[in-house]
Amino acid sequence: MKYKPKLVAFVGICTALTMVLAYIEVLLPPLFPSIPGIKMGLPNIIILFLLYRRGPVFASVVSIIRIVLISMLFGNMMAFLYSIAGGILSLLIMILLRRLQCFSTVGVSVAGGVAHNIGQILMAMLLLETAEFGYYLIILILTGTISGILIGLCGALLIKRIPESIFKD
Amino acid sequence: MKKASHKTIRNDIILVLSLLLIASIGLFYLFVLRDTGDTVKVTIGGENYGTYSLSKDIAKDIISGKNNEHHNLLIIKNGKVYMKSANCPDGLCVKHKPIFRDGESIVCLPNQVVVTISQNQKDNIVDAVA
Numbered sequence: 365m366k367y368k369p370k371l372v373a374f375v376g377i378c379t380a381l382t383m384v385l386a387y388i389e390v391l392l393p394p395l396f397p398s399i400p401g402i403k404m405g406l407p408n409i410i411i412l413f414l415l416y417r418r419g420p421v422f423a424s425v426v427s428i429i430r431i432v433l434i435s436m437l438f439g440n441m442m443a444f445l446y447s448i449a450g451g452i453l454s455l456l457i458m459i460l461l462r463r464l465q466c467f468s469t470v471g472v473s474v475a476g477g478v479a480h481n482i483g484q485i486l487m488a489m490l491l492l493e494t495a496e497f498g499y500y501l502i503i504l505i506l507t508g509t510i511s512g513i514l515i516g517l518c519g520a521l522l523i524k525r526i527p528e529s530i531f532k533d
Numbered sequence: 534m535k536k537a538s539h540k541t542i543r544n545d546i547i548l549v550l551s552l553l554l555i556a557s558i559g560l561f562y563l564f565v566l567r568d569t570g571d572t573v574k575v576t577i578g579g580e581n582y583g584t585y586s587l588s589k590d591i592a593k594d595i596i597s598g599k600n601n602e603h604h605n606l607l608i609i610k611n612g613k614v615y616m617k618s619a620n621c622p623d624g625l626c627v628k629h630k631p632i633f634r635d636g637e638s639i640v641c642l643p644n645q646v647v648v649t650i651s652q653n654q655k656d657n658i659v660d661a662v663a
Contacts, residue, residue: 471545478552502559509552 374531375426378414382407382430390438402504404511405477412458412473412519417531420459427451445491446484453483469523473516477508570635570650573614575607578645587612587633587650595646603644614648616641 385406395402407430415423431451435444457479461472481504575582577597585591587609595605605626606617613631616639626641638649 466541466544467548468541468545471541471548474545474549474552502556505552505559506556509549509556513549 375422375429378410378426379429379433382410382426383434385410386430386434402507405480405508405515408454408473408476408480408515409518409522411455412469412476412515413522413526415458415462415472416469416519416523417526417528420455420462424455424459427455442491446487449487450480450483453486454480468516469520470513470516473519474509474512477512477515478505481505481508569612569633570637570652572651573607573609574649574651576647576649582646585609587614592617595644597644597646603646605641605644605646607648614639614650616648619644 389403389406392404407427411423411427414426428448428451431444431447435441435447439447454476458472458476461467461475467475482501485501485504569587571587573585573587575584575593575595577595582595582597583593585593590610591608593607593609595603595607597603597605603620605619605621608615608617613633615631616626616629619627619641621641621643623643626639626646629639632639632648632650635650635652638647640647
């Protein structure tokens with residue numbers, strides 16, 4: 365494969381963007397302080413955009429680099445395992461739904477957000493060997509759906525407004 | 534870029550509604566078929582009064598008030614908790630159905646008595662990253 369500096373730079377910029385969004389998300393006060401782990405999923409805006417404009421491989425590369433880097437910077441091994449489980453499941457579902465072409469960006473984003481939460485819960489069940497997370501999963505499905513709608517709308521705006529010319533060599 | 538057609542929007546709505554349906558079934562399950570607790574905690578005016586095991590049958594007269602004038606007779610029997618009698622004016626706590634699920638409580642407002650069921654072993658997971 366030919367080495368493409370512009371492609372590498374673009375992956376870098378996108379990864380940086382997702383990381384900044386993840387950082388902003390941490391700075392925002394939690395909506396429900398009593399329930400940990402509820403997040404908007406702002407980085408998913410970028411992933412969604414890339415999935416539609418640059419294809420599944422590009423989106424997956426950025427997403428996985430982001431998770432690895434953020435875990436190294438701010439998290440620990442446990443956080444990494446939770447994130448990677450959620451991230452990969454979310455990517456798989458979004459790529460699948462994108463390919464099926466029967467959902468708009470909102471549907472893809474909602475499914476991705478909920479899949480992210482389910483991935484994390486599955487990992488938690490695996491690691492802690494309990495099935496005690498039922499109540500948590502239900503709350504996360506609710507919040508994941510709502511934030512997925514918002515993220516999907518934002519993503520649709522970006523996909524519509526950012527011109528194809530920024531990708532030109 | 535292909536514009537979102539009516540069909541894809543309809544599919545989106547179906548997806549969102551079915552997820553909300555799943556969540557509401559789950560919430561129903563939580564509130565109706567929730568896990569049984571194992572600990573009974575009594576507080577008076579926000580201050581800890583005592584903690585009892587749900588599996589051991591006891592009858593406890595909870596005495597409160599400045600001159601010990603308030604009485605609430607708490608019964609733990611067959612893994613359920615109820616208020617047998619109380620000298621509060623409204624007697625709502627006595628009418629409350631027996632509680633046994635995690636998170637349920639009986640409150641006697643006039644005497645400021647709160648009886649709560651809890652589960653001791655609870656895991657807390659925090660996702661710091663994604």
